[in-house]
Amino acid sequence: MRKIRFALSAMCIVATGVASSMSATPAFADVTVGVTLSTTGPSSSLGIPQRNSMAMWPKEIAGQPLHVVLLDDASDPTQANQNARKLVTSDNADIIVGSSSAPPSLAVANVANELHVAQISLSPISMPAGTDHWTFRIAQPVSLMAQSVAEHMKKQGYKRIGFIGFSDSYGEDWLKNLQQSLAGSSTQIVATERYARADTSVTAQVLRxxxxxxxxxxxxxxxTAAALPQITLKERGYRGQIYQTHGAASYDTIRVAGKAMEGAILPAGPALVPEQLPASALTKAPGMRYVEWYEGRYGKNSRTQFGPSAYDALLVLQRIVPVALKQAAPGTPAFRAALRDALESEKEIVACHGVFNFTANDHFGVDKRARVLLQVVDGQWKLVEY
Incomplete structure (x- = not known):
């Protein structure tokens, strides 16, 4: 297991092949956040910008030292499950953040539910009703994004839609929600194909x-795995409109796909284009703050859909930790429960990717303010709809 541990009170990071830390054992008053991200493996293009963004996290929240333990789950659900279990049972995490993509995030959700610790998922995982009592999502729900895509398809008069998606919960969630969003209209899905995240060819699927x-x-x-079908469709002479999902919203995808990405349309979080948002958008200020910091550190066009989620997790924590501290001390089951309850009680949490209003019946907590529709024009993201 590759482990990265850092105590933000010391502002240092160490990556080793064994368990290690440059900080002393946290004091009882420390708020401990356990994080599992996919910084290696097929979903590393999601996990790396999330890990990078955590350098924005402060040394403390509400006057309490903030102690963070970060593990790499290598994009593997089994490893994510093990990480989450260790973060709670060994590191005494008060709350878990992660993972980066759907399969490992679902594995973490199982542990969160079993051990009664709140999870802030950075992936828009879909869970059966009643099973997400301890799981909250920062990423926009697929249902919200699929509605945006379906509405645009219908406005353009498209009648016949092809679909190719990951052969896992993310792909299935998108297919289900697109079907629901198109139901009752004259726009129909006429071809459905799937591929694995690690596949190197989708020629057969694209030909069909x-x-x-x-x-x-x-x-x-x-x-970047979203670029493969895009490239192959263009190579096979497809001239129709190609849509992507918010999972493809990064300049890395444009870089890998090259000219094949031109004209692609996708929904994304507003943090990808804060400069293009109207002044009235509540997400504009935090989005600009994030982008200016991130690109100042990692270079122009290094922003992604995924990195802001890690910063948004912090903004949520800064609202709920002070509330929970009034109920119990960190490191106790009562504090874990108080954090979970505060997630549902706090309202209008303004962040980069949306304004969060979690409720007992909605653990996504966002509305249309959490999405924009973009098109790739000359290798850049252009706002189509807000």
Whole structure:
């Protein structure tokens, strides 16, 4: 297990092949946040900017030292499960943040539910009703994003839609929500294909989609793996409109796909284009603050859909920790429960990717303020709809 531990009170990071730390054992008053991210493996293009963004986290929250233990789950659900279990049972985490993509995030959710510790997922995982009591999501729900794509398809008069998505919970969630968003309209899905995150070829799937002669195609992938179907569709002469999902919203995807990405349309969080938002958008100020910091540190166009989620997790923590501290001391089951309850009680938490209002029945907590529709024009993101 590759482990990264850092105590923000010391502002230092160490990455080793064994458990290690440059900080002393946290005092009882420390608020401990356990984090598992996919900084290696197929979803590393999501996990790395999230890890990078955590350098924005402060040394303390509400006057209490903030102690963070960060583990790499290598994009593997089994490892994510083990990480989450260790973070709670060995590191005494008060709350868990992670993981980066759907499969490992679902594995963490199982542990959160079992051990009664709140989870802030950075992936828009879909869970059966009643099973997400301890799981809250920072990433926008697929249902919200799929509605945006479906509405645009119908406005453009597209009748025949092709679909190719990951052969896991992310791809299935997108297919289900696109079908629901198109239900009752004359726009129908006429071809459905799947591929694995680590696949190096999708030629056979793309040929079947092209043969169905769709007006538009939706690619339900994430990270740079979303570029493969985009490139292959163009190589096979497809000239219809190609849509992507918010999982593909990074300049890395544009870089990998090259000219094949031109004209692609996708929904994304507003933090990807804060400069293009109207002044009235509540997400504009935190989005600008994040982008200016991140690109000042990592270079122009290094922003992604994924990194801001880690910063948004901090903004949520800064609202709920002071509330929980009034109820119990960190390091106790009562404090874990108080954090969970505060997630549901705090309202209008303004962040980069949305304004959060979690409720007992909605553990996504965002509305249309959490999405924009973008198009790739000359290798840049252009705002189409807000």
């Amino acid at each position: 989609i092209v043969s169905a002669n769709p007006d538009a195609v939706l690619i339900a992938g994430a990270g």
